[in-house]
Amino acid sequence: MSDSIISIKDAVVSYREDVALRGVSLEVNSGEFVGIVGPNGAGKTTILTVLNGIGKLRHGRVRVLGQLIGNGNGNGHSLRKRVGYVAQAQNIDPRMPVNVREVVMMGRYGAMGIFRRPGKADWKIVDEMLDLVGMTHLSSRPIGHLSGGEQQRVAIARCLAQKPEILLLDEPTASLDWRAKSDILELVRLIHDTRGLTSLFVTHDLSALPVACDRIVLMKEGLIWSQGTTVTQLTDEKLSALYDIPIDIVRRRREQEITA
Amino acid sequence: MDFSIFGYQFMQNAILTGVLGGIACSVIGVFVVLMHMPFIGVCMSHAAFAGAMLGLWLGFDPLIGAFVMSLLAAAIVGPLADRGELNPETSVGVIFSLMLGLSFLFIGLMPGTKSTALEILWGSILTNTRGDIILLAIVAVVIVALVLLFFKEIQATVFNRDMALSVGIPATIILYGILFLTGATITATLRSIGGILIFSLILNPAAAAYQLTYSMKKMFLLSALFGVLSSLVGLFLSYYFNLPSGATIVVTSSLIFLAAVVFSPKRKVKRWQQKPVQETIT
Numbered sequence: 001m002s003d004s005i006i007s008i009k010d011a012v013v014s015y016r017e018d019v020a021l022r023g024v025s026l027e028v029n030s031g032e033f034v035g036i037v038g039p040n041g042a043g044k045t046t047i048l049t050v051l052n053g054i055g056k057l058r059h060g061r062v063r064v065l066g067q068l069i070g071n072g073n074g075n076g077h078s079l080r081k082r083v084g085y086v087a088q089a090q091n092i093d094p095r096m097p098v099n100v101r102e103v104v105m106m107g108r109y110g111a112m113g114i115f116r117r118p119g120k121a122d123w124k125i126v127d128e129m130l131d132l133v134g135m136t137h138l139s140s141r142p143i144g145h146l147s148g149g150e151q152q153r154v155a156i157a158r159c160l161a162q163k164p165e166i167l168l169l170d171e172p173t174a175s176l177d178w179r180a181k182s183d184i185l186e187l188v189r190l191i192h193d194t195r196g197l198t199s200l201f202v203t204h205d206l207s208a209l210p211v212a213c214d215r216i217v218l219m220k221e222g223l224i225w226s227q228g229t230t231v232t233q234l235t236d237e238k239l240s241a242l243y244d245i246p247i248d249i250v251r252r253r254r255e256q257e258i259t260a
Numbered sequence: 261m262d263f264s265i266f267g268y269q270f271m272q273n274a275i276l277t278g279v280l281g282g283i284a285c286s287v288i289g290v291f292v293v294l295m296h297m298p299f300i301g302v303c304m305s306h307a308a309f310a311g312a313m314l315g316l317w318l319g320f321d322p323l324i325g326a327f328v329m330s331l332l333a334a335a336i337v338g339p340l341a342d343r344g345e346l347n348p349e350t351s352v353g354v355i356f357s358l359m360l361g362l363s364f365l366f367i368g369l370m371p372g373t374k375s376t377a378l379e380i381l382w383g384s385i386l387t388n389t390r391g392d393i394i395l396l397a398i399v400a401v402v403i404v405a406l407v408l409l410f411f412k413e414i415q416a417t418v419f420n421r422d423m424a425l426s427v428g429i430p431a432t433i434i435l436y437g438i439l440f441l442t443g444a445t446i447t448a449t450l451r452s453i454g455g456i457l458i459f460s461l462i463l464n465p466a467a468a469a470y471q472l473t474y475s476m477k478k479m480f481l482l483s484a485l486f487g488v489l490s491s492l493v494g495l496f497l498s499y500y501f502n503l504p505s506g507a508t509i510v511v512t513s514s515l516i517f518l519a520a521v522v523f524s525p526k527r528k529v530k531r532w533q534q535k536p537v538q539e540t541i542t
């Protein structure tokens with residue numbers, strides 16, 4: 001495939017005795033928005049860490065943006081500058097002496113290079129990104145004072161300030177309330193479209209999946225279990241088998257979600 | 261007021277040591293506080309003490325022993341904390357007590373008088389030699405220069421290592437660099453502040469600064485200020501009341517920390533966070 005900017009072939013990743021990925025192959029085309037769904041421990045986060053070069057490959061070949069990852073091929077810092085990663089929401093110490101604007105600026109640090117200080121152009125990018133995620137009014141607040149949803153918006157702004165070509169989102173809406181969740185999903189999709197990114201969105205929570213994924217990848221026990229369009233993948237039958245829940249319970253829960 | 265304090269060579273040396281040591285320790289302290297790893301520092305300072313005792317016993321320079329042992333402790337504890345494999349407090353606790361045990365073992369094995377050993381244990385800022393001061397000056401200058409040069413990398417790393425790594429900053433190298441500097445600082449201040457007390461001069465000024473500001477730059481400056489203040493006030497108290505200098509320095513730095521806690525605007529954080537956003541924007 002000439003157009004694929006992410007190409008994973010037979011990737012195996014293990015932490016000690018636990019095998020997190022057992023031979024996963026995945027191609028992602030430029031501009032695609034891929035949702036990765038699966039129960040806890042399916043290897044979803046591990047796929048993302050492989051793509052930004054932090055996860056250690058045991059076996060297989062991974063090529064991102066034309067760069068081969070792992071196998072002693074550099075330390076990955078240059079690749080990471082081009083791949084934006086938003087991790088799961090974390091507890092930030094409310095006393096942490098870093099403000100919102102500084103956090104977003106950290107996204108520029110990698111690209112800026114060593115010994116260089118943020119210049120006017122960098123701050124301009126930071127302020128644009130804060131505006132984009134609607135956080136300008138909180139820009140001088142200590143990061144630890146923000147709510148979980150606000151902190152995730154800032155994390156997305158930081159990631160965008162990096163000017164990435166690929167956006168990796170690891171459960172960006174976990175532990176957020178319903179409103180914050182839908183706001184962030186809309187924001188992510190909007191940014192993906194307007195900036196022409198290639199995005200991978202990981203979640204275990206179906207209600208946290210952006211409506212318009214180009215493709216859904218279902219993962220289970222370190223393997224890609226099934227993939228295709230939203231309509232073909234997110235069926236009651238498939239989800240029942242994926243999560244090991246009886247089909248009538250899947251149906252009832254999904255109905256509740258729609259009416260909620 | 262009695263200004264004779266400035267007239268003696270040993271007091272001039274001590275004041276210089278206090279200023280340089282105060283700066284080096286308190287800057288290191290900012291890392292320790294922000295990275296939530298006070299126990300790594302405690303562990304390293306006791307390892308340094310054990311290394312110094314080993315040197316005294318086997319007859320090589322105790323500072324070399326201190327430096328090697330503190331780096332060894334960092335090499336063991338660092339990866340554990342980095343990967344989060346073991347509960348760091350548990351592993352640090354084991355190494356900490358081992359180091360203390362080794363220190364007393366080496367003291368026991370030492371032939372002859374133990375006065376030098378006790379000097380390193382308690383520290384004696386008043387008997388500093390020119391060589392000690394030069395070493396300390398080098399360490400202090402290197403630390404301040406590195407913080408200035410790599411401020412943005414350090415800022416991102418202490419804020420969140422995984423995040424720093426994901427934006428393309430070599431956060432692991434920065435982490436080990438910080439541990440290395442901690443070892444160097446502890447070694448350079450071991451003889452003057454002492455193996456037992458050194459850690460409070462690392463932790464207290466930074467912990468006090470942490471209470472008072474939301475800017476990392478200001479935190480470095482305040483911490484250095486508190487570090488120097490602790491050393492100087494401690495020295496004067498020691499001189500005028502004829503008290504052990506290490507002890508007065510530590511008590512002074514603890515009092516500064518207490519004052520910072522009392523006056524901290526951050527104590528209101530909890531209440532402030534609960535307010536609706538509209539009220540807090542002005």
